[in-house]
Amino acid sequence: MKKSSKQPQRRNPTRTTPHQPAIRLPQELILLIIEDRTDSLGDLMNASLVCRDWSRPAQSFIFARIYLRDADQCKKLAQKNPNLLSYVFHLSIIEHPEDGEYGHLGDLVSAKNGRDLSGGSDYLNQSEITDVLVPMLAQGSIRSLAICVSSWTNAVFSILGKFSGIERLRIDGAHALSA
Known part of the structure; x- marks a missing residue:
């Protein structure tokens, strides 16, 4: 007689209780929590991953200030992220050499994350950059603009002319501007 070793079949676990919806926090409370963490970029990034209700407020703080150094x-x-453009309130466009006659600009450091901002490449004179910046300008959310360029050309003036609604403008690196 042959012994058979039958193992009991395993059942898939089933829920014994009905699915309960998650408790939703009021938007005001979510904003207070996120505003409390604005000093930590890591905390804001983590908050943006919690759930959809937390994502937008956290991203609005993460992308409120951006620095563009190259094309x-x-x-x-x-x-890749056109939906984030509406969160940008402060835009810094950095275009200057790391060393040279504009050496005083090499001390630029991001107030948000402490990164060195020097060494931006010469990219504003590229025609496709104007086309790339147009959607950002069309959003109309930018209120503060900082421009740091070593050579002011017609392309730079053209880009400046497309910003509307700017409340604060900072220009670095310009020794002489003709009006």
Whole structure:
């Protein structure tokens, strides 16, 4: 006689209680929590991953201030994340050499994350950059603009002319501007 070893079949676990919806926090409370964490970029990034209700408020603080140093940054922001453009309230466009006659600009550091902002490449003179920046300008959310360029050209003036609604303008790196 042959012994058979039958193992009991395993059942898939089933819920014994009905699914309860998650408790939703009021939007005001979510904003207070996120505003309390604005000093920590890591905390804001974590908060943006909690759930949809937390994502938008956290992203609005993360992307409120951005610094563009080269053409690739402009393109990535405008093409891969166009929905984030509406969160940008302060835009810094950095275009200057790390060393040279504009050496005093090499001390620029982001107030938000402490990163060195020097060494931006010459990208504003590229015709496609104007096309990349246009969607950002069309959003109309930018209220503060900082421009740091080593050579002022017609392309730079053209880009400046497209910003409307600017309440605060900071210009660095310009020794002489003709009006």
